[in-house]
Amino acid sequence: MENKNKFWKGALVGALLTTLAGLVIVGMSLGIFLIGRAAMDGGGQTAESGRAQNQEGSLDLKRISEKIQTIQGVIDKYFLFDEDKTKVEDWIYKGMLYGLEDPYTVYYNAEEYNKLMEDTSGEYCGIGVMVSQSAETGVITVTKVFEGTPGAEAGMLPGDIIYKVGDEEVTGMDLELVVKDHIKGEEGTTVIVTVLRQETGEYVDMKMQRRQITVPTVEHKMLENKVGYISVSQFDTVTAGQFKEAIADLEKQGMEKMIVDLRNNPGGVVDAVVSMVDYILPDDLIIEGDPDLVRTKKDKTLLLYMADKNGEGEQYYSSDGHKVDVPMAVLVNGQSASASEVFSGALKAYDKAELVGTKTFGKGIVQTLFPLDQGTAIKMTVAHYYTPSGLDLHGKGLEPDVEVELNEELKTKIKIEPEEDNQLQEAIKALNES
Structure with missing residues (x-):
């Protein structure tokens, strides 16, 4: 019971950070969303043009910019620890899109976008399971385990909740990046996935060796x-x-x-x-x-x-x-x-x-991917x-x-x-x- 309470507390915290709903085959072609078109809109506008075109309901970019500068001044003067300015900037953009309250609209920094765009072409080094993610809780659940794969050999079952990959809790994380950045990897390398088995309420650590997986569609x-x-x-x-x-x-x-x-x-x-x-x-x-x-x-x-x-x-x-x-x-x-x-x-x-x-x-x-500057992008x-x-x-x-x-x-x-x-x-x- 203590383990269950610990998990669901973490799940709710993860849901507050980000709520992603979708489905993905681990390491395979990422067919979470239906791609209607590939828009490559390199346009944008400066703060000045934003103010000039400000319409009813639009953001007051001048006021927001001034407030960010004020907050940064307080950070520079009083914050006890070292500031990772790159991470702070990333979360400004992430927070802006999170405020749209659409779980499918997200910001990717350069590293995340690069991983997202890695070619998979139906083959990958992974564990051979399919997972889904709840929009409300951010919980990631195994929906299918393919026969003859590392996941099946390790004893993973449909209905298992993926709690951690390695030492990292993944509840509430962007599902695509959980797959690309944590579960996938080089052939022959080891990954440890901790699942919560709903039937028993027990945590199970599963050690698997990644290998090339080809699953017929x-x-x-x-x-x-x-x-x-x-x-x-x-x-x-x-x-x-x-x-x-x-x-x-x-x-x-x-x-x-x-x-x-x-x-x-x-x-x-x-x-x-x-x-x-x-x-x-x-x-x-x-x-x-x-x-x-x-x-x-x-x-x-x-x-x-x-x-x-x-x-x-x-x-x-x-x-x-x-x-x-x-x-x-x-x-x-x-x-x-x-x-x-x-x-x-x-x-x-x-x-x-x-x-x-x-x-x-x-x-x-x-959803459409819009590439931005410095290798970043948004999916909207x-x-x-x-x-x-x-x-x-x-x-x-x-x-x-x-x-x-x-x-x-x-x-x-x-x-x-x-x-x-x-x-x-x-x-x-x-x-x-x-």
């Missing part, structure tokens, strides 16, 4: 009665190609029904998910009776559209001439986020698939995205057509066999009844 097999099953762990640059190959193989085997498993899928690259939905849907679908849809191509299937603060944004349409014409179901849960919700929302909007499982995560906003929320039916799911998620919780005893298992997977069995049942 798409896996498939044929189930009984010609039901094709495709599991997608994330939407990476290679995922669309793997997905189409999986469908082609299942069609050769005589697939009559299809299930796409997006449980615990954190999202990823927008081009990948658009290509996958385009491959499934015909090119000429419309949604009847909705005059408010932002549609510029009347003869094309709308897959996704975005809108910034001015109501403007990109639109994505079906165009490849291909379709998959079999009854479909999509498995989802509370960790199915972002691009997973784009995929599910598009099929649901056109009544092309039954959603089975539990309500999805509810991330319907787009710039737009909403909408399903073809005009649904803004942010903060709400998608409700399943067939709601079913995964059996409790399965939630901590690394591998679940199809015959014991009650959510999968419900999806099969829904297809048989369709």
Whole structure:
């Protein structure tokens, strides 16, 4: 009990420092957020131009600058210890963005931004687990452990809470940087991860040796009665190609029904998910009776559209001439986020698939990286995205057509066999009844 109290006290303190919500595969392509566009806005304005353009509700930059100078004068005269001026400056910027009260908008100093932009390309030296982070508490929880990886060999289980990496408590830290800066590392090096096992309330230290991890983003097999099953762990640059190959193989085997498993899928690259939905849907679908849809191509299937603060944004349409014409179901849960919700929302909007499982995560906003001076950057929320039916799911998620919780005893298992997977069995049942 004392250990539990200690952890949750730390968790709440971490939440006060920063609250990040998102999902990430440890060390793999960082598909936390749906990238709608890559804006490289090198512009900015000086304090003088800021004052000249000051509008109602804008910050009074002159007053703020003067106050910062006053505080710095007090620090210089009275502060007992040495001041790390670089760190103080970083936290001025971090605090400014934290004040926007958006957990996805953050400032990266040069070291953090450099780590964030390291190429991963689907391979990495890490431990082979997937994690999520709560926006309210900053707590990082393991959602999936891949077989044959250091994490699995060390005994890590879904549901474990990552408390420390090495000697550093990570609750409330930026999830992307926890992965890049603490868990990933050079091949063959050792990392110690301390987890809180929720079932027992005990802390467990797990010593693992980092190694190259290659996890396929798409896996498939044929189930009984010609039901094709495709599991997608994330939407990476290679995922669309793997997905189409999986469908082609299942069609050769005589697939009559299809299930796409997006449980615990954190999202990823927008081009990948658009290509996958385009491959499934015909090119000429419309949604009847909705005059408010932002549609510029009347003869094309709308897959996704975005809108910034001015109501403007990109639109994505079906165009490849291909379709998959079999009854479909999509498995989802509370960790199915972002691009997973784009995929599910598009099929649901056109009544092309039954959603089975539990309500999805509810991330319907787009972030863009803006590089700044001296190797720094900010990641900022710039737009909403909408399903073809005009649904803004942010903060709400998608409700399943067939709601079913995964059996409790399965939630901590690394591998679940199809015959014991009650959510999968419900999806099969829904297809048989369709």
